[in-house]
Amino acid sequence: MHAAGVTLEGHILAVAWQDNSYQALAAATDLLSVIAYNPTAEEAYFFEDCVTRGDGQVLLTFPDYFPTEEVHLWATFEDETSGDCANSEYLGFVEEN
Incomplete structure (x- = not known):
């Protein structure tokens, strides 16, 4: 995944990325999962x-x-049929606007 943009407005997180399904082991049907962590509250x-x-x-x-x-x-x-996952990518740190 190559994130093209990440923004946070209130409680709405917008994430955009470049579709790289042309690469080996990547498919347009792979499912996205996003993990968020707030270090101050120690909540995920x-x-x-x-x-x-x-x-x-x-x-x-x-x-x-x-x-x-x-x-x-x-x-x-994650591959929708096999359950195989890509390496996770750190998208960065965002602050509420």
Whole structure:
């Protein structure tokens, strides 16, 4: 995954990436999962099987109870049939706008 952009507005996380399904072991149907961690609150939240690699972007909504003032993000893709996962990628640190 090569993230093209990550933003956080309130509890809405926007993630965009370049579809690299032309590469070996990558398919447009692979499912995206995003892991968020707030180090101050020591809380994590998982968005599992959100959209496909071929979608290229997604809007994710954190629950109201999750603190979004500072969030570290990781993402991975999983093959929908075999369950094999790509190496996770650190998407960076975002702060609530």
